[in-house]
Amino acid sequence: MYCRYVPDISACFKMPSLTSIAEGLLARAKKLDAYLEAQNIPYTSFDEDTLDQLPNELQDERWALGNDANELKQLSRGAAHATLDCALGWSDALGLRVVYHYKLANAVPLDGSASYAEIAAASGLKEDLCRRFMRIAMGFHVFTEDPETQRVQHTASSKRLATDQSFSDAVGLEVEDLGPASSKLIDVWEKYEQNTAEPNQSAFSMFNETDKPIFALFAGQPERARRFGSAMRHFTKGDSWDLRHMLSSFDWLSIDQPGAQVVDIGGGNGQISQYLAHHTTHVHYIVQDLAYVVSQAPSQLPGEFKGRIEFVEHDFFTPQTMEPPAAFLMRYVLHNWADKYAIRILQSLVPAMRKGTKVLIYEYVLEDRPVTDLTGRFGFQMDAIMATVFNAQERTAAEYERILKETDSRYVVEAVCRPEGSTMSIVQVGWTD
Numbered sequence: 001m002y003c004r005y006v007p008d009i010s011a012c013f014k015m016p017s018l019t020s021i022a023e024g025l026l027a028r029a030k031k032l033d034a035y036l037e038a039q040n041i042p043y044t045s046f047d048e049d050t051l052d053q054l055p056n057e058l059q060d061e062r063w064a065l066g067n068d069a070n071e072l073k074q075l076s077r078g079a080a081h082a083t084l085d086c087a088l089g090w091s092d093a094l095g096l097r098v099v100y101h102y103k104l105a106n107a108v109p110l111d112g113s114a115s116y117a118e119i120a121a122a123s124g125l126k127e128d129l130c131r132r133f134m135r136i137a138m139g140f141h142v143f144t145e146d147p148e149t150q151r152v153q154h155t156a157s158s159k160r161l162a163t164d165q166s167f168s169d170a171v172g173l174e175v176e177d178l179g180p181a182s183s184k185l186i187d188v189w190e191k192y193e194q195n196t197a198e199p200n201q202s203a204f205s206m207f208n209e210t211d212k213p214i215f216a217l218f219a220g221q222p223e224r225a226r227r228f229g230s231a232m233r234h235f236t237k238g239d240s241w242d243l244r245h246m247l248s249s250f251d252w253l254s255i256d257q258p259g260a261q262v263v264d265i266g267g268g269n270g271q272i273s274q275y276l277a278h279h280t281t282h283v284h285y286i287v288q289d290l291a292y293v294v295s296q297a298p299s300q301l302p303g304e305f306k307g308r309i310e311f312v313e314h315d316f317f318t319p320q321t322m323e324p325p326a327a328f329l330m331r332y333v334l335h336n337w338a339d340k341y342a343i344r345i346l347q348s349l350v351p352a353m354r355k356g357t358k359v360l361i362y363e364y365v366l367e368d369r370p371v372t373d374l375t376g377r378f379g380f381q382m383d384a385i386m387a388t389v390f391n392a393q394e395r396t397a398a399e400y401e402r403i404l405k406e407t408d409s410r411y412v413v414e415a416v417c418r419p420e421g422s423t424m425s426i427v428q429v430g431w432t433d
């Protein structure tokens with residue numbers, strides 16, 4: 001048995017041999033290659049990433065392969081190197097930041113090549129800086145260089161940066177907004193004696209030299225606000241956070257009745273409601289958000305959703321005055337707030353709660369133990385982001401239960417459901433009168 005899957009960490013002392021990890025890895029790799037061969041799909045490579053074409057049941061096998069490979073890599077690097085690799089992660093992120101900031105992916109033709117002089121001319125970054133920082137990025141397969149001509153060509157990663165806007169925005173959000181802001185986290189802890197829950201006293205606010213919290217700051221910075229919204233769209237598809245997992249985390253058919261309403265609280269530009277509207281027939285979706293979001297969102301709504309989805313300005317700290325809906329849905333909302341504010345958000349729903357009304361909290365629900373596999377670790381990485389940007393946190397199931405009970409004893413957690421292969425869960429909450 002492989003210890004990653006065993007909650008009791010004492011089992012880690014019975015580590016398997018490198019050979020046995022590699023054999024497990026080989027078995028998984030063979031399964032994936034066999035599928036690609038049978039479907040006449042090229043083997044995956046740094047030039048062409050074909051694993052997204054695997055069916056859902058093999059996607060889980062693919063993530064497991066990555067987790068095994070990561071364990072093997074760390075063991076083979078050894079304790080000191082593996083730790084230093086982590087400490088030096090900032091230099092890789094810096095390479096990526098230079099690539100992102102100067103739009104270097106757009107300076108290389110999609111199906112051709114470019115010299116460093118041409119990339120410099122197109123991007124405005126000096127030629128020697130292009131060469132140095134693109135070679136840093138090439139170290140993790142963002143771009144490649146012809147060894148004879150030294151001309152730069154795309155890899156699958158750099159091509160995706162050039163062609164997939166929400167992916168590029170997700171990278172931009174991490175390397176320009178979140179990563180740099182994290183450098184202030186310990187300063188915040190020192191300044192406020194590790195005791196602030198205020199989003200405007202966050203590392204993000206300190207780094208941006210403002211006393212505003214992120215969303216208030218973004219209200220006056222349309223390009224950063226756009227990038228944030230677009231990055232959120234990336235975190236809806238094609239990975240362990242894929243929205244298909246949301247479908248299997250709750251029985252949506254049970255509420256899909258004529259006249260039923262779902263309120264998508266802090267719903268941004270409505271991507272979650274759009275996805276759900278696709279998979280339900282009757283439900284009417286009300287996306288609530290702040291004025292500056294709601295003023296932009298309807299213009300981006302595809303015509304097919306007009307009539308099914310409406311946008312309403314609503315501050316989620318103020319009481320809901322509507323008739324009780326079938327469900328209140330919150331994705332990536334409560335994790336942005338420390339307990340005292342999360343409790344206020346949950347309190348604001350109380351006037352519209354009746355027996356049968358559901359609150360569906362779709363979040364990374366952390367396991368109450370350390371996790372080393374790459375898929376499960378993502379929730380812990382998000383926890384670091386929440387600390388940096390909001391003085392907030394990801395929570396365990398027990399922590400959600402606690403804040404719900406602290407809000408109102410009539411809230412009752414009915415289920416916490418995380419489907420196989422998902423990093424996210426739905427905490428399904430009911431109401432007892």
Ligand SMILES: C[S@@+](CC[C@H](N)C(=O)[O-])C[C@H]1O[C@@H](n2cnc3c(N)ncnc32)[C@H](O)[C@@H]1O
Pocket residue numbers: 215232233265266267268269271272288289290293314315316317330331332333336
């Ligand atoms: C992390 S985003 C999540 C967006 C969306 N739920 C999703 O999963 O893609 C948080 C959202 O909460 C909104 N928000 C922040 N403060 C709010 C408030 N006081 N009232 C309503 N919405 C708010 C933001 O504008 C943003 O759209």
